Amino acid sequence: MGYPDAQSQHALCTPFAVNIGSPSAYLDGDRIIKIAKQEGCCSIHPGYGFLSENSAFAKKCTEEGLIFIGPPWKAIEAMGNKRRVLQSQSKDIMIAAGVPCIPGYHGPNQDPTFLEAQAEKIGFPVLLKAVKGGGGKGMRIVRAIDEFHEQLVSAKSEAKNSFGDDVMLVEKYITTPRHIEVQIFADKYGNCVSLGERDCSIQRRHQKILEESPAPHLAQDIREDLWAKARAAALAVEYEGAGTVEFIFDNETGRFFFMEMNTRLQVEHPVTEMVTGLDLVRWQFTVAEGGRLPLTQDEIKTRIAERGWGIEARIYAENPDMNFTPDSGRLVHMRTPSQTETVRIDAGFIVGDQVSSYYDPMISKLIVNAPSRREAIQKLEAALSEYEIVGPATNIEFLKKLCQSPAFVAGNVETGYIQKHSDELFAPVLPVDEVFAQAALGLLMQEMADGKVEGVFGSLGTTVGPVLGLQRRHVPFIQPSPNGTGEAVQIDVEVNQTGPATFDVRVNDSLYSSVTSRYETFSRVLTSFFPHTRLSTTIVRNGNSVTVFHKGKQYRLECVLPNWVEKALGVKDVANSVLTPMPCKVLRVEVREGDKVTKDQSLVVIESMKMEMVIRSPQDGVISRVVYGEGVGALSKTLDATTLGAYIYPGHV
Known part of the structure; x- marks a missing residue:
């Protein structure tokens, strides 16, 4: 470790x-x-x-x-080195084995001018890809020649930091592709089988977030051809063990091309385990010990036909509304769905653990199995609704939207799905009045249960009571603007205790009378009886934010701090500054004090969780100061966004 x-x-x-x-x-x-x-x-x-x-x-x-x-x-x-796979000799091996290859340059000449010329020859858009890359690292889509150089520098830097090698290949980028991969297994005796295919087209930053097997809307003859080509690719290099042969499938033409082979077990291998009923790690040990493959291709085909559909969702610490920026921090609260024979969770964290900024931000994987694809999606959505995570931002609510997206439900997938359906997938979901009522009621009952009604609650709201031993509170919340597109709105909640466990709650113009509630301190669950409803809601306070899990959805609310709290905490106005969006390492600072910059110009390149990001100027301006934060004397040191403060101050023109 x-x-x-x-x-x-x-x-x-x-x-x-x-x-x-x-x-x-x-x-x-x-x-x-x-x-x-x-x-x-x-x-x-x-x-x-x-x-x-x-x-x-x-x-x-x-x-x-x-x-x-x-x-x-x-x-x-x-096979594992992507450049060697498609070098002339290896490319000849693939073609001789009947495996179609995508056009591109995969040679040793890494001169930027030469690579740019090759990209022009192939025709834009092209894909830059690190030869030793994986997981979307060191990969960039270049849509026009004027952005080639910047994208090449960024891809090479990310590849060098992630894999210690910045050699790149350039290949044709198919505009409406699907990512379909075939799980193969081979032993030391020349036996090789396919364990079905996985469609991994739902991606962001070239990294998968949903994988399913079998691939939807795939003709059976094409499906079996993919299996055969994958086995042929493995046998051509005398492969042994677990591997994944990845193909680009062109939705427009119905053709597929060999992309690369991952010479290892994949993160998404549980999908295949769900639809075959096999333990692939056990198979790895069997082959390594010199054993033969336990099943034949016909036996595997029968298993796949009988076991229906499998889907895996990757639960990431990231913020989808901020272009899926990775997040990190302590898992303050965490609940996972109940596991059954058809609902599986592979988790690397428990409550109290720290999601580090050093590695990939995946918290867990959720895998489901059902007789049909539609039933599998419904089961996935139901299980996602049971997740409760407080601490770092997660992609869980985004995954729920995917499960409800009509085109996804219909199986019309492609690697650009998220961008194509962004208006639908990123449509704001604003909390209803009842959510604010639950949050305020939960905070009050938590403090009553903890015996802190006279102090802590007052830092968030105004103490109106107690009157005759009954509590009265006024609690203001901030409702953020949808995706940061407008002004935040203050929502005022008034809670009046009318009995030992009964309350009247007013949110703006909505009045909830005679609400009866019970709060369990240990589980942080608030059970509320609103008129004609019985709702069990989890309320978790983390600093100044309150997270509410209500009717299968998560809402994160911000409490309004009194002026004295802001003064005590030293809250500063940084409206004219650029801040790191996450804990990170600064790779390159591309401006100096006094430089004139334009909106969207690159200012700083940072790296976090093995992902490189460009911080761009939010406006035209002049750089008045460049600061790396207290105690940071070199670019290679880690910067913490929570304590760093502003590291670049663009002044007004």
Whole structure:
């Protein structure tokens, strides 16, 4: 484990955890091998990322007498390195095996001018992709020649930071593609099977957030052709173990092209496990031990036909309304759906854990299985409605909108789905009056249960009572503008206690009379009996925000701070400043004091959770100051957005 993982679940679940150092130490293959031998290990399972597709690491394991639980290093070198796959020799191998390849340049010349010329030759739009990349890292779409250089620099920088290699390939970008991949397995005896395909077209930043199997609206002859081509690709390089052959499927023509092969087990492998009933990790160990594949292709085909549909949703710490910016922080409150034979959760965190800014921000995976695709979507949405997470922002509400999106329900998917349906998917969902009423009532009852009615609540609202032992409170909330497009609105709530557990609650012009409530301090659940309804609502206060889980939806409300609190906290006006949107590392500062800048001009390039982002100027102006924050003397040091303050101050023109 790296030192940020000292209290993580994977470190705490075993007595054999070893601290390997900084987060980047996961890329230090020599150190990992040395520790493995010191601890008496006979094999190494490389997991999903880091060194899992590093042929040099796999080779070194073999040379040091360790079993690498994965494919032979020569197969990784042939298939895992995306440039080598489509180099002339490897491309000939794929074509000879009958595997169609997408047009592009995959050679050794990395001169930017040369790559730009190749992009022009291929024809825009093109896709820049790191040869050792994965998970969307080091990947950029270039739609016109005038943005080629900036996107190339950004992609190479991100690839270098993530994989230690910035070699890029350039290939034709298909405008209405689907991402369809085939899970294959091969043993040491020349047997190779396909375990079905997964459609991974629902993506943001070239990273998957929903995966399903089988792929919707795919003709059976094309489906079986994909399986056959995937097996042919694996057999052509004498593959062993688990692998995923990825294809781009062109919705316009119905043709598919080999894109790359991931020479490891994928994050989304539980989808395949759901529709086959198999344990793919167990299969990895079986093959590594020298065993034969447990099932034939015909037996697998029968299983897939009998087990219906599987869908996986990735639960991320990120803010979809801010272009899916990663988030981090402590998980203050966390509840997950009930697990059954057809609802599975793979989680790496529990309540109280810290989502680090060093790694991918995935909190958990939710996988469901049902007889049909429509039933699977309904089951997924129902399970998502049971999730409760407070702390970092998450994509759960966005995933619920996807489950309700008509085109997705109809199976009309493509990799640009989110952009194409952005108006629908990012339409604001404003809390109704009842949500504000529940929030204010929950806060009051929480403080009454904790015996703090005289103090803490007053920092958020006005104490009107108590009168004859009954509480009266006035609580103002801020209703943010939809997606930041207008002025925030103040919502006033008045709570009057009329009995030991009864209240009158007024929200603007709405009056809820004789509301009876019960608050469970430990679970933070408020059970309220509004007129003609019985609602169980979870209320969680985290600092100045109150999160309400109400009727299967999550609402995050902000309490209005009194003036004295703002003065005590030293709240400053930073309207004319640019702030980091998340904990990060500054990679490049592209302006100096005194520079004139225009709206949307690049100011700073930051990196967080292995993702590179460009911070752009919100307006025309002149840079009056450039500050890296207290105690930060070099660009390589980590900056915390919660304490950094403004690091660039664009003044007015």
